[in-house]
Amino acid sequence: MEFARRLAAAARQEQFLTVMSREEALAAFRAGVAHAALPPETLPLADTLGRVLARDVASPIDVPPFDRALVDGFALRATDTEGANADRPRRLALNREILACGVASALPVDAGTATPIATGGVIPRGADAVVMVEQTEFFEDALAVDVTNPVRPGQFVGYAGADMAFGETVLRKGTVVTAREIGMLAACGLSEIAVVRRPRVAVLSTGDELVAPGEALRPGAIYDSNGAIVTASVSENGGEPVPLGIVRDDEAALEQALREALAQADLVVLSGGTSKGAGDVSHRILSRLGKPGILVHGVALKPGKPLCLAVSEGKAVVVLPGFPTSAMFTFHEFVVPLVRALAGLPPREEEAVPARLPQRLASELGRTEFVMASLARGQDGPVALPLPKGSGSVTAFSQADGFFAVPAARSGMEAGETVSVVRLGAGVRPPDLTLIGSHCIGLDRMVGLLAERGFRARTVWVGSAGGLAALRRGECDLAALHLLDPETGCYNAPFLEPGMALAPGWRRLQGVVFREGDARFEGRIAADAVSAALADPDSVMVNRNAGSGTRLLVDGLIGAARPPGFWNQPRSHNAVAAAVAQGRADWGVAIASVARAYGLGFLPLAQEHYDFAYRATDRDKPALAAFLALLGTAGAEAALTEFGFEPGGGDS
Ligand SMILES: Nc1nc2c(c(=O)[nH]1)N[C@H]1C(S)=C(S)[C@@H](COP(=O)(O)OP(=O)(O)OC[C@H]3O[C@@H](n4cnc5c(N)ncnc54)[C@H](O)[C@@H]3O)O[C@H]1N2
């Protein structure tokens, strides 16, 4: 009874989520739905590219099917050439036939004779070797050849079955057919091949806010990225995606869509609407779809807690959390193994790289947390940099080099601990240069120009102060920053620590942004416009995060005032511009290029210096040296000028 009461209380608290550990959830899913290859189908050889062999393939013939010559020359008996040399060549009488390719021999090679033969010709009866034409002398009148070197038995003979022997298993079940396998199958004469039927995976997204890529984005809407990434991952893992688009957050519509999906697919993957709120809708539907119903709802996992795994009459129905990184991570962990098993593919190969954690990482006790990370080259081996964006972002999963686990029993990991980073994506290698700090589209271009010079850079945006701290901890090669020292009025240099050097980047014009036509701002100078806005209780500002260079400018404008919107403190120029453009705020401070991109009015304030800090001792490292050299080039300056930036440093 006590247990039942606890369960009921937990269920009330968590609504319907009965949280299992990741291992329990995987075991329940494996027990509830067959993780085995679907039945085979037979396809013409040319259509098998990318498919998975359903059975071992044994060669039905010897390849080559007969002993053949590997050079143009004469088929002979090796013993006839024993002791031959330039002074005492062995003369052999030529048989009256020429063994071109595909010609069957009629005359045996008896002792003291030889038969002209082409590369690929059938070795005639009696012969056991071939001598190259270059190593003989031909006597037309005598119809004979002189051999000037002893010939080894078997020389230049390709024996029947030497490539693939009759009955030999040449390809194994589960092999993915590429051009190379197609070549082998063709050589065996096989024109029809049994491959595993590809699992049909229905992919749906649910959410009234979702819009398909290509359509206009109405206010409050976002593009359906889960549908696209899940569809592509199904293909990558041997499945045949059946993209069924976006379903409204409506019980009847969702139930109908799921029933239709189940009717045509082997597996159904839906994303969104699993957690609180609308979550119980899909939960109710899944309980009605077919037996046994829901196996798992809620896993002690981050990201991915609200994952729901159900089975309807042998077919799995998976509801992924709506947050893109949660959706992809749970897809990767729970659905990819099933798709691969149904497709007859071996489990995904997981390469793990040990990497050092540069700083302490907090984690939630009781949930295994999987941290998306990029890999960088540290002073002594790889470093794992946790990506700062959360499960709601697409990029945390899509741009991570891999992920590592923080066990459920730990509340965090310490700086210096070694973690095992499981790689995501094929062939990822650590970048040549890691840049951390404040984002600028100008820097995006510099990274592009650097790539043209053969160096791959990774960028992580955590703001100016965050970049500097990362440089201090040895997590990056370069910190991108624009920090104003209010005391000296200088940018960046006052913030450097011993051993750090500063490379001048470019200047960006900062100013007050507002919606064009707003009479409170139009035509004024920035300081006057802000004073007027501060006096107007209806005016809402958008601030910036503490530690950012822009925040110091905002502080300079508003002093001790705390107008409405002060506590709205996003971390980027773009977020400021979007808030103003969409009417959630009336003014903020951002750079001119961003104001222009959002069609906003702009009142200039100051030129800020966007520069790069690095460890002076690293100056000559190839990728860093290439970046520093790039900054002064005409190509870089032209790109920066195009954005409205002023290349170079100079007086603050
Ligand atoms: N009060 C609580 N709120 C939330 C909890 C919780 O326990 N209590 N859990 C959080 C966790 S953890 C996750 S993960 C998310 C999962 O939410 P849902 O699975 O219910 O997903 P939605 O609410 O539909 O969407 C969440 C988020 O993701 C966006 N989304 C949804 N579908 C797509 C798509 N196809 N493509 C791109 N983005 C998508 C959606 O717009 C929302 O922004 O819930 C937390 N909340």
Ligand code: MOO
């Ligand atoms: O489980 Mo949610 O996926 O933590 O973000």
